[in-house]
Amino acid sequence: MSIATTMIIRLEIRKSEASFGDVASGIAAAGGDIVAIDVIRAGKDVTTRDITVNVQDAGNEEVVNILSNMSGIKVINVSDSTFLAHIGGKIEITPKMRIKNREDLSQVYTPGVARVSMAIAHDPSKAYSLTMKRNTVAVVTDGTAVLGLGDIGPEAAMPVMEGKAMLFKQLAGIDAFPLCLNTKNADEIVNIVKAISPGFGGINLEDISSPRCFDIEQRLVAELDIPVFHDDQHGTAVVALAGLLNALKVVGKTIGNVRIVVVGIGAAGVSICNLLLAAGAQNISAVDREGILSREIHYDNAEWQKLAALTNPTGIVGGLQEAMLGADVFIGVSGGGILSVDHLKSMAPDNIVFAMANPSPEIEPDLAEPHVRVLATGRSDYPNQINNVLCFPGIFRGALDCRARTVNLEMKLAAARAIASVVLEDELNEQYIIPSIFNEKVVEHVRLAVIEAAIATDMARRIPPDIADREK
Numbered sequence: 001m002s003i004a005t006t007m008i009i010r011l012e013i014r015k016s017e018a019s020f021g022d023v024a025s026g027i028a029a030a031g032g033d034i035v036a037i038d039v040i041r042a043g044k045d046v047t048t049r050d051i052t053v054n055v056q057d058a059g060n061e062e063v064v065n066i067l068s069n070m071s072g073i074k075v076i077n078v079s080d081s082t083f084l085a086h087i088g089g090k091i092e093i094t095p096k097m098r099i100k101n102r103e104d105l106s107q108v109y110t111p112g113v114a115r116v117s118m119a120i121a122h123d124p125s126k127a128y129s130l131t132m133k134r135n136t137v138a139v140v141t142d143g144t145a146v147l148g149l150g151d152i153g154p155e156a157a158m159p160v161m162e163g164k165a166m167l168f169k170q171l172a173g174i175d176a177f178p179l180c181l182n183t184k185n186a187d188e189i190v191n192i193v194k195a196i197s198p199g200f201g202g203i204n205l206e207d208i209s210s211p212r213c214f215d216i217e218q219r220l221v222a223e224l225d226i227p228v229f230h231d232d233q234h235g236t237a238v239v240a241l242a243g244l245l246n247a248l249k250v251v252g253k254t255i256g257n258v259r260i261v262v263v264g265i266g267a268a269g270v271s272i273c274n275l276l277l278a279a280g281a282q283n284i285s286a287v288d289r290e291g292i293l294s295r296e297i298h299y300d301n302a303e304w305q306k307l308a309a310l311t312n313p314t315g316i317v318g319g320l321q322e323a324m325l326g327a328d329v330f331i332g333v334s335g336g337g338i339l340s341v342d343h344l345k346s347m348a349p350d351n352i353v354f355a356m357a358n359p360s361p362e363i364e365p366d367l368a369e370p371h372v373r374v375l376a377t378g379r380s381d382y383p384n385q386i387n388n389v390l391c392f393p394g395i396f397r398g399a400l401d402c403r404a405r406t407v408n409l410e411m412k413l414a415a416a417r418a419i420a421s422v423v424l425e426d427e428l429n430e431q432y433i434i435p436s437i438f439n440e441k442v443v444e445h446v447r448l449a450v451i452e453a454a455i456a457t458d459m460a461r462r463i464p465p466d467i468a469d470r471e472k
């Protein structure tokens with residue numbers, strides 16, 4: 001599966017030997033699409049231009065090869081806009097006020113700050129009003145399951161976590177810190193997160209491989225009084241459920257009557273199965289590399305053991321192929337390319353396929369489309385993007401605003417229904433089952449639903465003023 005990108009190619013064109021027309025045809029022949037041309041220098045004999053070219057495949061070397069081999073053309077430099085966007089990182093800390101004089105200095109720092117510190121020392125709950133705690137989330141990873149790229153380490157995880165921090169800020173106004181830990185030891189991760197927790201209003205665990213992620217999250221939830229939320233588990237499950245609720249409406253089926261195949265029973269898959277069961281699903285086949293989870297088998301993975309008892313009610317034996325036969329819904333959170341057209345053809349009519357692995361889905365959307373009634377992927381370059389970015393900004397905004405102790409099942413179900421509700425009944429169709437992440441209603445709908453569910457289940461330690469006003 002290719003990832004599109006934009007290249008900026010700086011060229012010298014010797015006018016006596018080549019024309020811009022030659023350059024344009026060379027780029028088109030190599031599969032590039034020219035989107036901008038900037039003249040850098042216009043000499044009598046030689047012109048220098050920056051040509052901005054979209055390519056469907058970031059690995060496309062053909063464009064530069066063709067240009068380099070043309071007479072009269074010299075390639076001076078090639079840059080990739082995705083890499084350019086990452087130079088020096090993507091986020092920074094910006095103070096809320098400028099320190100202009102000694103008076104300012106003595107307020108924001110010593111000696112004035114000491115009075116504020118002592119106020120918090122006497123009443124630690126004041127950290128919520130006098131520090132950034134109430135609006136701050138730690139995005140914590142050990143780099144062991146970064147997207148679908150696997151264990152690529154904490155440094156390589158950093159661009160993903162910075163991207164996540166950008167989304168937290170832009171979509172929900174939350175200040176998020178990427179914390180990439182150089183340890184894979186579960187005890188150490190738990191201790192580090194506990195130790196840094198005083199400065200944060202919530203913890204977003206990210207891209208920590210399964211099954212370690214379950215134990216790490218459960219221990220932190222039990223030991224901390226701020227929300228700890230492993231987004232690959234629960235954010236993904238919330239968005240998958242939201243998409244499924246709407247897709248089922250499009251095809252005229254109900255969650256209690258469909259046969260659902262979930263493939264990849266890792267962080268995301270376990271949580272998706274559990275949330276779908278809580279939402280009324282009765283017939284799930286949970287498939288991992290060893291086949292369909294079965295109650296006949298004992299699993300060392302405690303989450304698999306629990307799920308095996310709750311899924312595969314008809315005792316199907318086998319793997320993906322057997323599970324797909326006659327299935328209504330496929331949800332993939334495994335790896336790229338594991339699904340074939342034959343698998344799709346063996347499904348029930350009006351099938352729903354969510355190929356959510358990143359960056360490459362379980363099947364290429366173009367291949368799948370003719371054999372699927374409702375298709376969704378995790379990617380932003382196709383319709384129906386089912387990605388946990390639709391959930392985490394709103395769920396944390398809601399949890400922070402009501403100072404929730406944790407994010408419980410009711411809050412997750414409410415978030416899923418809220419995301420689904422952004423697409424109105426008369427707008428729903430095969431190409432539009434889930435709102436765009438740029439739809440401004442998403443965060444606000446999720447926030448409200450989460451706060452209401454937190455209040456109803458006694459998880460909220462504060463009623464935000466706008467909610468209190470509504471209830472008057």
Ligand SMILES: NC(=O)C1=CN([C@@H]2O[C@H](COP(=O)(O)OP(=O)(O)OC[C@H]3O[C@@H](n4cnc5c(N)ncnc54)[C@H](O)[C@@H]3O)[C@@H](O)[C@H]2O)C=CC1
Pocket residue numbers: 145146147148149207208209210231232236263264265266267268269287288289290332333334335336338356357358359377378386387388389
């Ligand atoms: N669209 C979205 O919002 C999200 C997508 N994902 C994607 O889902 C995938 C899994 O993520 P995590 O659950 O965090 O990883 P994980 O490493 O915890 O779980 C992956 C699971 O898939 C299984 N698997 C891999 N290849 C398989 C195959 N051929 N057949 C059956 N099972 C197979 C693995 O054994 C493992 O249990 C990744 O590609 C990730 O990018 C994850 C979170 C959110």
Ligand SMILES: CC(=O)C(=O)O
Pocket residue numbers: 146147148207231232357358387388389
């Ligand atoms: C989207 C996301 O969290 C993932 O692919 O891991």
Ligand SMILES: [Mg+2]
Pocket residue numbers: 147206207231232
């Ligand atoms: Mg992730």
